Amino acid sequence: MDRAGFLERYEALPLPSTSDEHWRFTDLRGFDPDAFSVNGDRARQAGESMLEIDAAGVAEATEGAVEIVQAPEGVTFAPLDDHELLGTLVGAEDKLTAHNAALWKHGLLVQVPAGVELAKPLYVRVGNSTPGGTLFWRLLVVAGEGSRFTLIEESASAEPELESYSNAVAEVFLERGSKLEYVSIQNLSRGTWHFATHRARVDRDAELDWVAGGFGSRKGKVTIENRLAGQGATSRVTGAYFADGDQHLDYDTLQEHEAPHTTSDFAFKGVLRDRATSVWRGMIKVERDAQRTNAYQENRNLLLSPKAHADSIPGLEILANDVRCTHGATVSQVNRDELFYCMARGLSREEAQLLIVRGFYQEVFDRIELEPVRDALQSVLEARLLAA
Amino acid sequence: MALLEIKNLHVSTEDGTEIVRGVDLSVNTNEVHAIMGPNGSGKSTLAYALMGHPAYEITEGDILVDGESILELEADERAQRGLFLAFQYPHAVPGVTVASFLRSAINAVRKAKAGGEDDPIKIPEFRKRLDAAMKQLKVPKEMAGRYLNDGFSGGEKKRVEILQMALLQPRLAVLDETDSGLDIDALRIVAGGVRELVGPEMGALVITHYQRILNYIKPDFVHVFVDGRIVREGGPELAEQLEAEGYETFTPEPVGGEA
Numbered sequence: 001m002d003r004a005g006f007l008e009r010y011e012a013l014p015l016p017s018t019s020d021e022h023w024r025f026t027d028l029r030g031f032d033p034d035a036f037s038v039n040g041d042r043a044r045q046a047g048e049s050m051l052e053i054d055a056a057g058v059a060e061a062t063e064g065a066v067e068i069v070q071a072p073e074g075v076t077f078a079p080l081d082d083h084e085l086l087g088t089l090v091g092a093e094d095k096l097t098a099h100n101a102a103l104w105k106h107g108l109l110v111q112v113p114a115g116v117e118l119a120k121p122l123y124v125r126v127g128n129s130t131p132g133g134t135l136f137w138r139l140l141v142v143a144g145e146g147s148r149f150t151l152i153e154e155s156a157s158a159e160p161e162l163e164s165y166s167n168a169v170a171e172v173f174l175e176r177g178s179k180l181e182y183v184s185i186q187n188l189s190r191g192t193w194h195f196a197t198h199r200a201r202v203d204r205d206a207e208l209d210w211v212a213g214g215f216g217s218r219k220g221k222v223t224i225e226n227r228l229a230g231q232g233a234t235s236r237v238t239g240a241y242f243a244d245g246d247q248h249l250d251y252d253t254l255q256e257h258e259a260p261h262t263t264s265d266f267a268f269k270g271v272l273r274d275r276a277t278s279v280w281r282g283m284i285k286v287e288r289d290a291q292r293t294n295a296y297q298e299n300r301n302l303l304l305s306p307k308a309h310a311d312s313i314p315g316l317e318i319l320a321n322d323v324r325c326t327h328g329a330t331v332s333q334v335n336r337d338e339l340f341y342c343m344a345r346g347l348s349r350e351e352a353q354l355l356i357v358r359g360f361y362q363e364v365f366d367r368i369e370l371e372p373v374r375d376a377l378q379s380v381l382e383a384r385l386l387a388a
Numbered sequence: 389m390a391l392l393e394i395k396n397l398h399v400s401t402e403d404g405t406e407i408v409r410g411v412d413l414s415v416n417t418n419e420v421h422a423i424m425g426p427n428g429s430g431k432s433t434l435a436y437a438l439m440g441h442p443a444y445e446i447t448e449g450d451i452l453v454d455g456e457s458i459l460e461l462e463a464d465e466r467a468q469r470g471l472f473l474a475f476q477y478p479h480a481v482p483g484v485t486v487a488s489f490l491r492s493a494i495n496a497v498r499k500a501k502a503g504g505e506d507d508p509i510k511i512p513e514f515r516k517r518l519d520a521a522m523k524q525l526k527v528p529k530e531m532a533g534r535y536l537n538d539g540f541s542g543g544e545k546k547r548v549e550i551l552q553m554a555l556l557q558p559r560l561a562v563l564d565e566t567d568s569g570l571d572i573d574a575l576r577i578v579a580g581g582v583r584e585l586v587g588p589e590m591g592a593l594v595i596t597h598y599q600r601i602l603n604y605i606k607p608d609f610v611h612v613f614v615d616g617r618i619v620r621e622g623g624p625e626l627a628e629q630l631e632a633e634g635y636e637t638f639t640p641e642p643v644g645g646e647a
Contacts, residue, residue: 349462
């Protein structure tokens, strides 16, 4: 299908509604993608980066451009154009992915040849700054056989209250025996409708270690899907999110085991304050041939106010008979006795709550290998928690 | 003026059941008071009420520290005034290490003392004090890096309670059944830790079911607590009498009409 075909498809398809199972708790009323201007050119880069990182490659993307600030040696780190793998993992399956397929202009191609190991991470900042604009973002990552590297993607807005629409698609390919650490942090403005579809295909003996941080945006949905396509493939996804005010975050995850002896391990923790709401949906699918699969899925939510609300929906669909799958989902409030215990040591109610929340996240932070990423996530969270 | 004065204290649970039914007690620094009573007599409720647990309501009477009522104060403010409760069932704080929790608590108390200004303890000084206290209480070094009470054994929890006490340096320590779950060696170490701290700077209120811990802590005063009240008071000999005769002797005679 060409661009015109995608556009036709976009126009023909309806926006998802709450009668679609996956959108049951994410109501898009009030959102009109056509009300936003497309590919604005007066875009500028978002403010300060959250990360202090010494990167091998740096790219900056906005509504109007993608710029390679620093190109690493020996790998492709370039504006995305046509590519044989483009659209093979994420097509135009619904209105939103069709919209991206039809209209994206600025994307990034990261292709690391077989056997290449990068000591320093690759880093791309994606930012929106055009009031009433649309940020289409397209990322294509190909980790060649046996390659090892880290890619950090940070999305942020130039203004904290910017009204915008963001639509991102990432297609990530891990070829045999490669190892990729992919960090995707979203800290967009509270006025940004944010939709993202991230899909990864993990081949034989390859290892994907994914960190997802969600702090910004108004409402939308982030889809994270991993296909364990080759024997011995592993994927680990660690998520941390925080929302307050009227924010609504939605994570829709899929662990799809197609090959035997594959492992997936998804753990998300979220904290909600004020009237913020979240949805987390997890699905472990194990195909008939995917024997000896190990799948783990966990989502824990902590509510800091009586009006905050979290829906957590784990799911299993298992066709193989020799597998180990475990899952857990909880929504809880700060335990009164735990709070009292901390206060009895002299910590104020606020300090005690902050300590408990930090502790709550610690378990997912413990899973993050990159120190600058851990520090950045921690400091974003601290700032948000203190800005009561 | 006593450090802690409890006056005609009545405490009820959230459903209105009266558990503590008129307690008078004064504790000073340099004193160890033991409250001994059978299970279910309301000893722990008294401890929680002293610390300000929101599940317990003071329906009558008063609690004074340095002559000032603390009834309106939240638990943190009570701690900042020098009250400390060693919990019978210490709560886990997952994700927060013992060292980090203690440093936060010390800094909170220091901040209160500095009139609300941050006055954090320097990390080397904190480390030194923590190491010394851990050594004295024979708490293995690696415990400092473990998440507080998360997966700790009963005995580990109790030791870490006393470790917290040693570092927070309260003026009045309330020990709620600290002896339960401790083997004899641990008990000796913990009791030694408490005894060491009692002096011109600190008094202690030791709540217990058994005399065992009192063999090591040596109370100056013993109060027998039955059915929400102190029914007998005396010196250390009273604890021995209790051990020999049991609580039966001290159970108040049922009388016609509730007093």
